[in-house]
Amino acid sequence: MKALKKIAKINAVWALLAAAIVIAVWLIAYACVKNDYVIPGIGQTFSALFSLLGDRTFYVALGNTVARTAISFAISFVLAAVFASVSAVCRPFKVTFACLISVVRTLPTMAITLMLLIWTSPRVAPAIVTALVLFPMIYAQFSAAIDGVDSDLLEMAKLYRLSAGVRLTKIILPSVAAEVLAQVGAWLSLGLKIMVSAEVLSYTLNSFGGMMQQARLFSEMPRFAALTLMCIVIGLLLELISYGLRLAVLRRKGGE
Numbered sequence: 001m002k003a004l005k006k007i008a009k010i011n012a013v014w015a016l017l018a019a020a021i022v023i024a025v026w027l028i029a030y031a032c033v034k035n036d037y038v039i040p041g042i043g044q045t046f047s048a049l050f051s052l053l054g055d056r057t058f059y060v061a062l063g064n065t066v067a068r069t070a071i072s073f074a075i076s077f078v079l080a081a082v083f084a085s086v087s088a089v090c091r092p093f094k095v096t097f098a099c100l101i102s103v104v105r106t107l108p109t110m111a112i113t114l115m116l117l118i119w120t121s122p123r124v125a126p127a128i129v130t131a132l133v134l135f136p137m138i139y140a141q142f143s144a145a146i147d148g149v150d151s152d153l154l155e156m157a158k159l160y161r162l163s164a165g166v167r168l169t170k171i172i173l174p175s176v177a178a179e180v181l182a183q184v185g186a187w188l189s190l191g192l193k194i195m196v197s198a199e200v201l202s203y204t205l206n207s208f209g210g211m212m213q214q215a216r217l218f219s220e221m222p223r224f225a226a227l228t229l230m231c232i233v234i235g236l237l238l239e240l241i242s243y244g245l246r247l248a249v250l251r252r253k254g255g256e
Helices: 002-033 042-053 058-088 091-105 107-119 124-147 151-159 164-181 184-202 208-217 221-255
Strands: none
Touching: 002 058, 042 058, 042 151, 042 221, 058 091, 058 184, 058 208, 058 221, 107 124, 107 184, 124 164, 124 184, 151 221, 184 208, 208 221
């Protein structure tokens, strides 16, 4: 646990350094271009950001986007957990399902979004696209974590003739919990990015991506940059929450 806290402090220092480098590059690029329609200034961006924070429609749009992202992630997570669990106890199913996962993984995101816009609505299509992109990644992580479970424990469970359900709930899932939770923040952050991109392509009203599309159409670059900055901040917060969950699981396992 102390080692994880030390790593967290080191990562925080490097994160601050990375932020400083990004700001420095931003200032240099703005000074070189000198065109607010290409690269907005930091002052203008933060002014637009504060303006957004005082706008009720911003919170409605953000809430809609985050809610859709959470729903898409939850569906992908549950389905991936279920199918990975079945794969862990049924080898033929694992081999067959691996082929289907390969097909889903190679689907072009933009083409699927455009097709879904024909079949569904601009509010539903981004959610389906996000779930389709996240599902193979989460399933692969679950499968890799399950494959890494101590084989001696599994052999002992077979020796004592424990049922597949008991092996799954008492040995496999507790063993993979910390490793899977460590990736939740990254998955949610990626899901938010995919959701916003799909909303921009779909021009979803009352959404974060819809606001970015409007800012682009009206050449409101400071507003566009402020929305992008807010998206980055939310993604970082999601990863911090995931890190906290992982620490909580490790503390609980250590206490046991």
